[in-house]
Amino acid sequence: MVGFGAAGAAAAIEAADRGARALVLDRGYGGGATALSGGITYAGVGTQEQCDAGMRTP
16 A cells, blocks of 8 residues: 555554465655644544435434
8 A cells, every 4th residue: 555544554454354465665754644634534423414314314
């Protein structure tokens, strides 16, 4: 994997869970776009589509 942000970490874990040997490479300061965004990952909570589908998020 190249990059150890949220996507790179998830890909490495999934690959290892499936029996692959994963090597993760990243720049020295750790994290990719996730680190640059302050560690905040938008998961789509409370979108208009979810509200229209009747999903309620406290």
